[in-house]
Amino acid sequence: MPGSSIPIHKFTSSSEVVFFTGAGISSESGISTFRDPEGYWAKHDPMQLASRQGFKADPQLVLSWYGDRRESIRGSFPNAGHLAITNFQKLFPHSVVITQNVDGLHFEAGNERVIELHGNIHRHKCLECGTSIKLDEAQARTLNFCTCGGSVRPDVIWFGERLSMEILNQAHAAIESCDLFFSIGTSTQIYPAAQLPFDAQRHGAYVIEINPDLTPLSSQVDLSIRELAGTALPKLYEEFYAGLS
Template sequence: MHRIREWMESACSVAVLTGAGISAESGIPTFRGAAGLWRQYRPEDLATPEAFARDPKLVWEWYDWRRGLIAKAQPNAAHCALTRLERRVSDFTLITQNVDGLHDRAGSRNILKVHGDIWTVRCSACGKERQDLRPSIPDLPLRCACGALERPGVVWFGEPLPAEVWQRAETAAREAALFLVIGTAAVVYPAAGLANLAKSAGAKVVEINVAETPLSTFVDASLRGPAAEILPQLLS
């Protein structure tokens, strides 16, 4: 841990990739396996353009349930530690696969949301986006002022990542002196490939996860345990 602290103190540019694990420590389900079922549906059954076209009300009801869960959660010590790290580093980028907004609520500023934001809704016709921070939405599905259906502002299975956001994420990984991978199993591509990109460009890559992942033997250092415990120690 001493060696990683030295890397953090000397790095002029830091990029961080966070996944579902950091939010799980705030009590938000990861939606993987049997624990991820809602009614009898899997996320893969609902988080697709085809599912929305088939039954937009059902898809919205699932997202409304998720919004309610997320609204009750609070940023944990790992989210707050990343906010402190951002203040200490002149060039800091937080790349997250999470859509829950906990990094925003913790106070992080330079956030790239590669999978979108559950608190954003987007018109399926005109593309207009707006924020809707209500934990529960009474009349579903939502409609835009233009009359078309609005959808959650997230990336669904089978959809490309937002091009501009992804380009900025790649640039941040390529230019980082230190790249932290926190709470992600490193199996969802293309985001999982950012660590490889950072390391090939010369960055020190550090993994923080409760379990071993495909990245564990590849990184420069791998710390095993909850990020809410490890990150504050690294910054102390």
């Protein structure tokens, strides 16, 4: 029931914990997000910039835009929410991060076992055969080709593309065995990711939502905290640290 206090006594260091994150935790680091009305999509046509068709029509436009996004991400830093997850992972060695964000800030914060549902903007792959291809930033801003002849593209999920089955299976495996699930800064509106908190609950996890805004999940979870991740997560960490040790 929302508003109740967390039954910390039910959890131990061997509890399996999932931190599921969305755009909100990145926006606390100053990164513009898809849903943000001031963000990129207000200024550009999403299909032109983030679809296979858009890339084929004008690869240079897409590569320049991703280059600009990476540049803005490089000027951003993990926030108190990301860093609290690093601390939580020391309390719960069997914890996993599942993120919808592509900015890599979880890695930068030292988070481990990070499952990136939508890819990573700093990585690249072949449009045709999917092979991972390493590029430096200067290379990444121009069109490169794989040995198969395919164009090299950012390794992120575009509109009209399915999530990788392998990645989704990893996420589902974590969710099926999890005892405690945090849904952090996600609107729970984009499927299939939006289903994950409900799946966790169905498998018996205690679900805590952290989001300043009401979402379709808010009334369903065990505890809904209407705060920013950078505010709520450090406090929750202190609470768990005191309760577990």
